[in-house]
Amino acid sequence: MVPCQQASMPMPQHALVLATPPTDGRLPDHPLSGDPVPSGRIAPPGGIAPPDRLRKRAEFLRVAAKGKKAPVAGLVLQALPRHDSQPARLGFTVTKKVGNAVVRNRTRRRLKEAARLLLRERPLSGVDLVLIGRDATRARPFDALCADLAKALKRAGVA
Numbered sequence: 001m002v003p004c005q006q007a008s009m010p011m012p013q014h015a016l017v018l019a020t021p022p023t024d025g026r027l028p029d030h031p032l033s034g035d036p037v038p039s040g041r042i043a044p045p046g047g048i049a050p051p052d053r054l055r056k057r058a059e060f061l062r063v064a065a066k067g068k069k070a071p072v073a074g075l076v077l078q079a080l081p082r083h084d085s086q087p088a089r090l091g092f093t094v095t096k097k098v099g100n101a102v103v104r105n106r107t108r109r110r111l112k113e114a115a116r117l118l119l120r121e122r123p124l125s126g127v128d129l130v131l132i133g134r135d136a137t138r139a140r141p142f143d144a145l146c147a148d149l150a151k152a153l154k155r156a157g158v159a
Helices: 057-066 101-121 135-139 142-155
Strands: 068-071 075-081 089-094 127-133
Touching: 057 075, 057 089, 057 127, 068 142, 075 142, 089 101, 101 127, 101 135, 101 142
Parallel strands: 089 127
Antiparallel strands: 068 075, 075 127
16 A cells, blocks of 8 residues: 555545644644644544543543442443543443443444533533443433433533
């Protein structure tokens, strides 16, 4: 396979990675929408940057140990206030009890999409959220899953 530069094919706009911020301290603009995007992150074609993610095990354990737990039918939500004004950070996990890798990834994708839609309508700040997929998450109707997430956020005192 020949890289795009050698084949003289243009790089698609949505595949551009903004590696270094401008020297004046402001965030670079997304090439399609003009919205600021944090450096080093890939912005989707719609121009909305993806939410920050919890990635390290220690971050998940901190939220589990100190945060509020809100179980609902389709998922379990753990929420830990950070006491700052930064956007909410999200973490997603699905245990092996739910199924094989294909089933777990599908469950995780459903949780991510429900969170994306809900946080687009009602952005949150100053909180770390962990969404834990259950066996029921996979078969639950998507509208009900979104309602479960909204209910869990209220129950945890976040929204």
